[in-house]
Amino acid sequence: MREVEKRVDDFHSKIIQEHRKKLQTGGVKDEAEIDFVDVLLSLAGEDGEAHLDDKDIKALIQDMIAAATDTSAVTNEWAMAEVIKHPTVLEKIQEELDTVVGRDRMVTESDLAHLNYLRCVVRETFRMHPAGPFLIPHESVRATTINGYHIPAKTRVFINTHGLGRNTKIWDDVEEFRPERHLTGDGSRVEISHGSDFKILPFSAGKRKCPGAPLGVTLVLMALARLFHCFDWRPADGLRPQDIDTSEVYGMTMPKANPLVAIARPRLPSHFYQSS
Numbered sequence: 001m002r003e004v005e006k007r008v009d010d011f012h013s014k015i016i017q018e019h020r021k022k023l024q025t026g027g028v029k030d031e032a033e034i035d036f037v038d039v040l041l042s043l044a045g046e047d048g049e050a051h052l053d054d055k056d057i058k059a060l061i062q063d064m065i066a067a068a069t070d071t072s073a074v075t076n077e078w079a080m081a082e083v084i085k086h087p088t089v090l091e092k093i094q095e096e097l098d099t100v101v102g103r104d105r106m107v108t109e110s111d112l113a114h115l116n117y118l119r120c121v122v123r124e125t126f127r128m129h130p131a132g133p134f135l136i137p138h139e140s141v142r143a144t145t146i147n148g149y150h151i152p153a154k155t156r157v158f159i160n161t162h163g164l165g166r167n168t169k170i171w172d173d174v175e176e177f178r179p180e181r182h183l184t185g186d187g188s189r190v191e192i193s194h195g196s197d198f199k200i201l202p203f204s205a206g207k208r209k210c211p212g213a214p215l216g217v218t219l220v221l222m223a224l225a226r227l228f229h230c231f232d233w234r235p236a237d238g239l240r241p242q243d244i245d246t247s248e249v250y251g252m253t254m255p256k257a258n259p260l261v262a263i264a265r266p267r268l269p270s271h272f273y274q275s276s
């Protein structure tokens with residue numbers, strides 16, 4: 001454990017050193033190049049001191065990497081597993097991709113707003129498999145009463161988003177992966193984070209809501225759009241779609257108990273798969 005800690009610490013030190021060197025040798029010229037660490041290093045403190053020391057910056061980098069990577073990866077794996085388990089869903093996703101994007105170019109970020117069925121797939125994935133099944137523990141700062149429940153001050157509060165997605169008072173056929181249930185009646189864009197109805201809460205809500213939600217949504221949508229646009233997918237040899245295992249393990253995030261194994265077959269013209 002100590003050895004892992006040291007390796008992680010060295011990795012963070014290297015990131016800080018590289019950024020400090022860049023700042024000292026003329027700084028970052030193009031505003032579009034400024035990243036999270038550049039901003040943290042440039043925060044001015046009092047009496048000519050830096051606002052944050054290296055320990056603070058390392059903690060923030062670690063927090064950001066931990067919060068951003070596992071959540072997005074777990075969501076992608078669940079979405080892939082559910083889609084490969086439901087071949088008609090894959091067909092509908094690819095039909096939409098062929099209509100919106102076509103087969104002679106790659107998906108770009110500006111396409112994502114128009115992929116309403118894929119957005120439903122991600123929303124349905126969050127309903128059934130929220131990356132944070134109990135969000136992050138919160139504590140009530142003062143006593144309050146919500147829906148008749150008295151919550152004393154300093155109570156540790158967990159929000160059961162996993163239960164919310166399978167609550168039969170809110171959803172029907174809760175065990176069924178059915179993206180269509182999220183389509184808006186008027187064809188307007190399907191929101192993924194949460195709506196005014198709070199029927200799903202993948203990123204929590206309110207002032208401690210995930211600050212990376214827009215980036216998280218884009219990362220997940222973009223990865224899935226490219227994977228389904230570029231490849232046809234089927235389960236590993238010998239398995240039928242319905243055999244795909246969807247058992248879960250609980251932890252800080254809620255990954256699949258067994259990693260997904262699947263077979264990809266290119267579906268776009270061959271020049272898209274050649275490295276330049």
Ligand code: HEM
Pocket residue numbers: 063064067068069071072075131132135136202203204205208209210211212213215216217220
């Ligand atoms: C699919 C992707 C993601 C999911 C499902 C997700 C979900 C969550 C959830 C449930 C929380 C806890 C909110 C609460 O306190 O109740 C959270 C917090 C947080 N997330 Fe995300 N997240 C994702 C992506 C990201 C990304 C890409 C970033 C940054 C680039 C990020 C940064 C953070 C940070 C810094 C916090 C802690 C906020 C605080 O201090 O309270 N997340 N996220």
